[in-house]
Amino acid sequence: MELTGAQALIKSLESQGVEVIFGLPGGAILPVYDPIIDSSIRHILVRHEQGAGHAAEGYAQVTGRPGVAMVTSGPGATNIVTPLADAYMDSIPLVVVSGQVATSAIGTDAFQEVDTTGITLGVTKHNWLVTDPSEIPQVVAEAFHIATTGRPGPVLIDFPKDIANARTTFAPPLPLDLPGYKPPTIPDPAAIEEAACLIAAAERPVIYAGGGILKSGATEALRALAELTGAPVTTTLMGRGGFPESDPRWLGMPGMHGSYTAVTAMQRSDLLIALGVRFDDRVTGKVSAFAPGAKVIHVEVDRAEIGKVRRADVAVNADCRLAIEALVGALRRLASERPGSFGAERLAPWTALLRQWKERFPFTYDRGDDDAGSITSGLAPLKPQYVIEELRRSTPDDAILVSGVGQHQMWAAQFWRFEHPRTWVNSGGLGTMGFAVPAALGAKVGRPEKMVWAVDGDGCFQMTAQELATASAERIPIKVAILNNAYLGMVRQWQHMFYEERYSEVYLSSDLPDYVRWAEAMGCVGLRVSSPEEVLPAIEKANEIDDRPVVVDFRTDSMEQVYPMVAAGSSNDDIVVHPSQAGLPR
Amino acid sequence: MSAAAGPVERNDDDDSRVRHHLVALLVENKAGVLARIAGLFSRRGFNIFSLAVAPTHDPRFSRVSIVVDVESAPLQQVVDQLDKLVNVVEITELHPDDAREAELLLVTVSVDDDDQAEVEALATASGGKVVDAVPGAVTVMLAADPVVVDDFEDAMREHGIVELQRTGRIALPKLSADGATDA
Numbered sequence: 001m002e003l004t005g006a007q008a009l010i011k012s013l014e015s016q017g018v019e020v021i022f023g024l025p026g027g028a029i030l031p032v033y034d035p036i037i038d039s040s041i042r043h044i045l046v047r048h049e050q051g052a053g054h055a056a057e058g059y060a061q062v063t064g065r066p067g068v069a070m071v072t073s074g075p076g077a078t079n080i081v082t083p084l085a086d087a088y089m090d091s092i093p094l095v096v097v098s099g100q101v102a103t104s105a106i107g108t109d110a111f112q113e114v115d116t117t118g119i120t121l122g123v124t125k126h127n128w129l130v131t132d133p134s135e136i137p138q139v140v141a142e143a144f145h146i147a148t149t150g151r152p153g154p155v156l157i158d159f160p161k162d163i164a165n166a167r168t169t170f171a172p173p174l175p176l177d178l179p180g181y182k183p184p185t186i187p188d189p190a191a192i193e194e195a196a197c198l199i200a201a202a203e204r205p206v207i208y209a210g211g212g213i214l215k216s217g218a219t220e221a222l223r224a225l226a227e228l229t230g231a232p233v234t235t236t237l238m239g240r241g242g243f244p245e246s247d248p249r250w251l252g253m254p255g256m257h258g259s260y261t262a263v264t265a266m267q268r269s270d271l272l273i274a275l276g277v278r279f280d281d282r283v284t285g286k287v288s289a290f291a292p293g294a295k296v297i298h299v300e301v302d303r304a305e306i307g308k309v310r311r312a313d314v315a316v317n318a319d320c321r322l323a324i325e326a327l328v329g330a331l332r333r334l335a336s337e338r339p340g341s342f343g344a345e346r347l348a349p350w351t352a353l354l355r356q357w358k359e360r361f362p363f364t365y366d367r368g369d370d371d372a373g374s375i376t377s378g379l380a381p382l383k384p385q386y387v388i389e390e391l392r393r394s395t396p397d398d399a400i401l402v403s404g405v406g407q408h409q410m411w412a413a414q415f416w417r418f419e420h421p422r423t424w425v426n427s428g429g430l431g432t433m434g435f436a437v438p439a440a441l442g443a444k445v446g447r448p449e450k451m452v453w454a455v456d457g458d459g460c461f462q463m464t465a466q467e468l469a470t471a472s473a474e475r476i477p478i479k480v481a482i483l484n485n486a487y488l489g490m491v492r493q494w495q496h497m498f499y500e501e502r503y504s505e506v507y508l509s510s511d512l513p514d515y516v517r518w519a520e521a522m523g524c525v526g527l528r529v530s531s532p533e534e535v536l537p538a539i540e541k542a543n544e545i546d547d548r549p550v551v552v553d554f555r556t557d558s559m560e561q562v563y564p565m566v567a568a569g570s571s572n573d574d575i576v577v578h579p580s581q582a583g584l585p586r
Numbered sequence: 587m588s589a590a591a592g593p594v595e596r597n598d599d600d601d602s603r604v605r606h607h608l609v610a611l612l613v614e615n616k617a618g619v620l621a622r623i624a625g626l627f628s629r630r631g632f633n634i635f636s637l638a639v640a641p642t643h644d645p646r647f648s649r650v651s652i653v654v655d656v657e658s659a660p661l662q663q664v665v666d667q668l669d670k671l672v673n674v675v676e677i678t679e680l681h682p683d684d685a686r687e688a689e690l691l692l693v694t695v696s697v698d699d700d701d702q703a704e705v706e707a708l709a710t711a712s713g714g715k716v717v718d719a720v721p722g723a724v725t726v727m728l729a730a731d732p733v734v735v736d737d738f739e740d741a742m743r744e745h746g747i748v749e750l751q752r753t754g755r756i757a758l759p760k761l762s763a764d765g766a767t768d769a
Contacts, residue, residue, distance in 0.1 A: 125672075129617065180673050
């Protein structure tokens with residue numbers, strides 16, 4: 001069958017099951033936009049290429065399928081570098097197609113030419129420059145395979161204009177021949193046996209579960225492991241939703257703004273069962289002081305993460321789900337050979353201690369007067385945590401929550417409860433401000449039947465709010481809660497704590513811009529909330545609107561801080577709790 | 587698990603040789619593969635001491651020999667990160683004791699009438715030869731074990747090196763008794 005390169009590309013994307021592309025056309029990618037008109041693939045026209053990338057990430061995070069974005073050469077390509085870096089850090093499968101100048105013009109500083117494969121080398125799992133139209137089906141097949149297998153990640157296909165225009169005979173891809181790409185799958189049985197023995201012998205184990213749980217579909221396996229061993233579970237920022245948070249074994253999130261119980265449990269643990277995690281600096285604090293008495297079982301599909309930060313006593317380089325299932329099998333055999341040798345009963349002293357910490361050190365904030373219900377007195381300034389709590393109470397169990405980066409992100413992570421996998425979407429590793437609005441849009445496209453709320457900061461919102469015009473035009477009814485504290489709040493918090501309250505360039509203004517009118521200008525419903533008693537009615541009103549996006553400008557307390565906090569570079573032993581808990585025995 | 591623990595703990599008088607490990611890569615001969623390797627080293631803060639690249643007998647693949655400074659990063663981490671590059675097909679870590687290493691050197695030395703003969707004699711004794719000579723200067727080529735090349739370079743320094751080019755180390759595993767390689 002003879003096709004143009006552009007047609008071959010679209011046909012290849014269709015055959016990969018792509019249902020939506022987030023993109024924005026331009027000169028070099030023009031030929032590819034023509035066959036899109038006739039394609040079954042829905043194209044969503046974003047207002048900025050960064051939005052296309054984050055939307056594709058949001059889509060991928062909630063569906064588990066690769067997100068696809070398309071941009072033109074030069075600035076189109078450079079604008080999507082941030083989402084690529086974000087997806088690379090958080091192991092999100094993305095396939096980005098970028099236009100490129102004609103092969104004969106490459107290297108001549110042609111109009112809108114940049115070295116896209118060179119620029120994206122360090123922020124993609126792999127990339128390709130297509131130089132022969134007959135390669136297209138093969139390259140696309142390789143791209144989807146690499147993006148979605150092993151440790152998932154973003155890939156980029158750079159697509160020169162003359163290749164798009166060339167005529168080619170379309171042949172379906174051959175079986176993949178990637179001699180240098182063999183992601184591990186099945187765990188080594190000896191390592192699993194060793195891990196099972198360590199678990200059976202542990203007195204203070206902690207399951208430290210991360211994004212690998214969600215990526216490998218291991219939530220059921222994780223629950224079985226926790227049930228069988230009785231071990232408490234902490235889920236990282238990227239692993240949230242991988243374990244039901246109503247389960248009494250759940251300790252909260254670890255890390256710099258994690259729960260006292262999760263952070264301290266790891267410090268006192270004698271065995272970390274690390275599943276699909278990378279010992280991120282935000283989790284470990286000062287590495288040399290992290291979990292000093294713990295042995296480590298490290299289950300991880302990426303071999304390079306094992307031993308990178310923390311030595312593993314038992315390394316299991318395998319698919320997370322297959323490894324946990326094998327571990328559960330090995331432990332069941334152990335249990336039948338030596339009944340009662342391990343399990344919840346043996347861990348009773350440990351879990352009793354953890355329960356005590358959980359009761360003593362919950363996430364908390366100043367709720368105003370001590371009288372019950374005084375939060376609605378109207379006197380207290382509106383606390384951002386209260387907004388999150390009310391939002392959680394007023395939304396379905398399986399609502400999807402998306403956040404940007406900063407204080408609002410941490411409050412969302414602290415005060416939301418996730419019961420289901422793939423209901424929490426945020427920028428973890430890269431910390432990309434402006435992530436929330438476009439990612440929420442992508443999430444809603446991927447899961448149109450679910451309610452999607454974005455919790456955003458006022459600083460973040462201003463970076464990518466233009467995608468609300470996309471959401472309105474494409475009838476994607478997302479809801480955005482701006483926790484508007486008029487500051488770059490997390491930076492202000494650091495200046496408060498570490499720079500003697502010398503606030504440098506962090507004040508933004510609470511009424512400039514006018515978020516309600518801005519929302520309305522973009523075709524959304526805009527609401528404003530200034531006092532606690534207005535919170536619930538506004539949320540209820542927003543929840544009722546399903547034909548357009550809604551933006552709620554919550555004017556929150558400017559000086560609120562995120563607690564607990566482990567200062568950067570400090571030991572997790574030196575966790576600073578909320579002032580109201582400071583005097584409590586630890 | 588502790589990275590690079592095995593080879594590094596061996597006793598060896600020559601410290602720099604132990605710090606410098608040779609990693610031999612078999613890579614797909616595709617555009618940009620060298621940029622991927624070099625980019626990985628720079629963004630992860632790994633130090634390359636030397637690098638040699640050329641196609642193998644099979645034109646689909648090239649052999650890349652990298653001498654890595656294992657002080658800059660644990661060897662295991664360097665190997666694991668390299669292994670993630672899609673175009674890297676095979677990685678062999680070669681400790682100097684387990685490898686046959688070689689390096690090629692070209693050096694132009696300024697000489698007067700007296701020491702020209704001495705330079706020629708040194709070159710011959712080391713297994714090299716004079717490949718160019720004019721009054722006042724000679725160019726010597728030497729292909730040998732890197733230690734021999736180091737010693738020869740030191741000796742030439744006393745005569746006055748005008749220009750020097752080394753290729754970087756290449757290596758293959760030592761043969762074992764049954765004819766197969768150890769690696």
